[in-house]
Amino acid sequence: MLNNTAGETVAASLSDWHQFLTQYGTATSAAPNGESPISSGVIGNGFVAPLNDLGLIAVAGEDATSFLHNQLTNDVEHLGANDVRLAGYCSPKGRLLATMLMWKSADAIMLQLPLEIQAAVQKRLQMFVLRSKAKLADVGAQQVQLGLAGVAAQAVLKNWFPDLPGAPYAKVDSAAGSLLRLADALGAPRYLWIATPDTAIAAWPKLATSLTPAGSQWWRLSAIHAGVPQITLPTQEQFVPQMVNYELIGGVNFKKGCYPGQEIVARTHYLGKLKRRMMLASIPMSGAAVEARAGAEVFSSADPDQPCGMIVNAEANGDQRIDCLVELKLAVLDAGSVHLGSANGPVLQFADLPYALPHELPAGASPG
Missing domain, CATH: 3.30.1360.120 (Probable tRNA modification gtpase trme; domain 1)
Known part of the structure; x- marks a missing residue:
């Protein structure tokens, strides 16, 4: 008071x-x-x-x-x-x-x-x-x-x-x-x-x-x-x-x-396996032509001409890296590297989310 x-x-x-x-x-x-x-x-x-x-x-x-x-x-x-x-x-x-x-x-x-x-x-x-x-x-x-x-x-x-x-x-x-x-x-x-x-x-x-x-x-x-996304502008x-x-x-x-x-x-849920998911990743702060921020596109080295995903949220972690949640095609995880801004941009390093994704689970198991 x-x-x-x-x-x-x-x-x-x-x-x-x-x-x-x-x-x-x-x-x-x-x-x-x-x-x-x-x-x-x-x-x-x-x-x-x-x-x-x-x-x-x-x-x-x-x-x-x-x-x-x-x-x-x-x-x-x-x-x-x-x-x-x-x-x-x-x-x-x-x-x-x-x-x-x-x-x-x-x-x-x-x-x-x-x-x-x-x-x-x-x-x-x-x-x-x-x-x-x-x-x-x-x-x-x-x-x-x-x-x-x-x-x-x-x-x-x-x-x-x-x-x-x-x-x-x-x-x-x-x-x-x-x-x-x-x-x-x-x-x-x-x-x-x-x-x-x-x-x-x-x-x-x-x-x-x-x-x-x-x-x-x-x-x-x-x-x-x-692993909790926030939609922003x-x-x-x-x-x-x-x-x-x-x-x-x-x-x-x-x-x-x-x-x-x-x-x-509902149709996305019931029709079967989703081909896109959100992952946890980090990106070096230096050398990026495109700022690592929400809405920035990412590219796969296996298909460099079109984006394979988008950053959902990103923040500096105080260790000269940007930690981010990035939505992307699951197929690119097994097909080369993923880069910020272009196929020549900084490489994303992926880490485990605190929960399992459906494609990571054994057959018949449900996400916890």
């Missing part, structure tokens, strides 16, 4: 939070540097990052659940008070316009997605409300979003949340706000804390003492190592959900009713 010029106590705003971080000396936009490459050690030691690049939409009203259930790729009707789910929003052609997290607050269903596409996605969703009793509101200016990772984060979070979420995609609430556990990265837990600016300002000194303050790039990098309408493994990480429910693009998404 802050005092105004009349000495009255008033609630802090998001701008107060940003000003506080500046005065506190936290470089919230700083990328991981060469002294702190992303690794199991860095994540294990724990970091905290203000997530100023993410937006929040609250969908309220008696028809909010049924409205979203008919728009998103995941089941909203059976979303529990302590559940967190991934969901996609598709075009009529089944291509992802957005990927998002969703959960319930006391009076609304919350949707988290990149701030750069929030306004357009919210406007598009609003177009389909029609006679439904549902209202969409931008509530990002009322909440602080903090990303925390590592075992050390578990210990410090117990100051505000005595009972932490026991598994990924679970949520607990307390007077300090909502704490969501997301997919682990490099064997370490990751948490999203939704708090008021007042709570965040009061908590930050302890968080910054116990954990490494970091920029949102670290959080996005941890999501890459968790350059990649809207580029991928059917399965092309970025979205059904493997719980973002698609094939038993729910219709939603935009559902027929194409």
